[in-house]
Amino acid sequence: MDVDSDPAASSKPTQMDLEDQTDTKGKGKAEEGNGKGEELADSIGSLSIGPGRTNFKKKPVIIIVIGMAGTGKTTLMHRLVCDTQASNKRGYVVNLDPAVMTLPFGANIDIRDTVRYKDVMKEYSLGPNGGILTSLNLFATKFDEVVSVIERRAEQLDYVLVDTPGQIEIFTWSASGAIITEAFASTFPTVVAYVVDTPRSTNPVTFMSNMLYACSILYKTRLPLVLTFNKVDVAKHEFAIEESLWTAFHIPRQRLITGRTLI
Numbered sequence: 016m017d018v019d020s021d022p023a024a025s026s027k028p029t030q031m032d033l034e035d036q037t038d039t040k041g042k043g044k045a046e047e048g049n050g051k052g053e054e055l056a057d058s059i060g061s062l063s064i065g066p067g068r069t070n071f072k073k074k075p076v077i078i079i080v081i082g083m084a085g086t087g088k089t090t091l092m093h094r095l096v097c098d099t100q101a102s103n104k105r106g107y108v109v110n111l112d113p114a115v116m117t118l119p120f121g122a123n124i125d126i127r128d129t130v131r132y133k134d135v136m137k138e139y140s141l142g143p144n145g146g147i148l149t150s151l152n153l154f155a156t157k158f159d160e161v162v163s164v165i166e167r168r169a170e171q172l173d174y175v176l177v178d179t180p181g182q183i184e185i186f187t188w189s190a191s192g193a194i195i196t197e198a199f200a201s202t203f204p205t206v207v208a209y210v211v212d213t214p215r216s217t218n219p220v221t222f223m224s225n226m227l228y229a230c231s232i233l234y235k236t237r238l239p240l241v242l243t244f245n246k247v248d249v250a251k252h253e254f255a256i257e258e259s260l261w262t263a264f265h266i267p268r269q270r271l272i273t274g275r276t277l278i
């Protein structure tokens with residue numbers, strides 16, 4: 016019988032045949048893969064990702080100082096300005112209080128340079144609160160210019176400190192307050208520093224009403240909020256950092272900064 020003509024022998028692949036087949040298949044796949052890999056590398060190369068091509072820009076952190084009348088916002092601002100200078104940080108100061116008589120620090124942007132609060136009161140026959148509100152509304156219409164001034168200097172700045180009027184509701188519940196806060200928050204990392212007058216908050220009722228106000232600002236602005244217990248040289252703040260106090264009222268405790276702002 017002719018061995019070569021054995022159908023079984025011719026159809027059964029030898030070990031070598033199998034290896035050859037695997038090699039050829041593997042090679043085929045590898046070549047195919049290489050082709051795809053090159054294609055992928057080309058398309059990645061065409062994307063504008065690379066060390067020299069990133070367009071991430073350094074942005075300053077905006078700190079908006081908000082608090083009830085007389086809680087010490089301007090004094091805290093002064094301390095923050097001194098602190099940034101002392102620690103070689105580059106700060107930029109914005110005053111949004113049109114009714115303040117004197118500032119203990121130099122403001123880079125001052126609402127009083129644009130809107131004269133007393134003239135606004137006269138022109139629109141308004142009382143003091145209406146005057147502040149209208150001044151802020153007028154200033155808010157030009158706030159994109161303030162943001163672009165800060166944007167132009169963004170690379171050279173670490174912090175932008177913003178003082179707000181004592182009439183807290185004028186800033187937190189008015190359209191202008193929302194426009195200003197959102198304009199900042201949509202362009203820069205923004206934080207609210209809510210100033211608490213510690214001596215005036217030792218009474219539980221006052222304390223809770225103050226904290227609820229802080230919560231309303233937190234939920235309205237949807238920005239990180241730092242509770243800043245001020246005037247602790249007059250009354251200690253320890254009662255306020257009791258964990259049980261916060262959990263009992265289901266109030267989100269963000270971060271507490273405590274310190275004396277008046278030296």
Ligand SMILES: Nc1nc2c(ncn2[C@@H]2O[C@H](COP(=O)(O)OP(=O)(O)OP(=O)(O)O)[C@@H](O)[C@H]2O)c(=O)[nH]1
Binds near residue numbers: 085088090179276
């Ligand atoms: N003892 C003490 N007094 C302070 C402190 N901070 C501010 N004050 C005093 O509180 C008063 C009000 O301070 P401001 O900084 O003007 O308060 P404000 O919140 O800016 O006031 P408005 O802008 O009018 O709402 C001033 O007499 C300050 O000297 C503090 O840390 N300790």
Ligand SMILES: [Mg+2]
Binds near residue numbers: 088089090
């Ligand atoms: Mg002030």
